[in-house]
Amino acid sequence: MELESIINENYNNLNTTDKEIAEFLVQNKTLVKNSSLEKVAKASLFSQSSIFRFCKKIGLSGFSQLHYVLQETESSTASTLKNIDFLSQTLKSMIWTVNNFKGTKLDELYNVIINAQQIYIYATGWEQQIMAQQLQRNLYLIGQVSFVFPTAREEMNVTKANITSDDIIIVISYSGMNNSVVEMVEQFKLRGTKVMSFTSFHQNKIAQVSDYNLYYDVVIKTIFKYNRSEGFFSNLALLIDLFTMGLSNYMVSGKED
Structure with missing residues (x-):
């Protein structure tokens, strides 16, 4: 698992200093991976004990395991970008x-979804908008009506006055770092509206401010004809199907209020 994902999963347990340490580590992965705890402490201006405690807070045994996580991530990324075996990478x-x-x-x-007055879905990009329509279709199949907003955030601004604390908003994003969407989510949370998000598994603001989050992995492959790398979102489609089938099972299990 990537460092960003580990941080996201433990974000609510972090204090202000921890969050600053997390930001430094994410932005300086090469330095951290190749340096001792003492050197990282000097470069970051945080004490060695603070960095060690941070590692423990996010579920690592210590600084040495942080090294291991960063090395594994680098190895995995290198293999993906070189296209050694995109089939194996997709399966993994x-x-x-x-x-x-x-x-x-x-x-x-x-339970929140079942009892929501309205279910709204907002996607931040073209591929994510397609996935939003898939989620809407899946929810419809199990008897849950939802509304998909267009990608233009202005439409969301016009309509948001009608969204209340009895509703839930599902946000589908890749980077999870769109500041305007983060601001929008925070505004909805202030009025008591529940927010769920689907994001890729790296440190991102949307996952951090959402009430609920599910992570998907993106397979990166080099397109040799154009000499550029592109992301493929089959795992987001898979995650949406799993999520909906799980909801269907829950609806008939007798657990809902």
């Missing part, structure tokens, strides 16, 4: 998505 990515989904407790979220 799908297994990670399924296992991460299995390890996430969703009963509370499912």
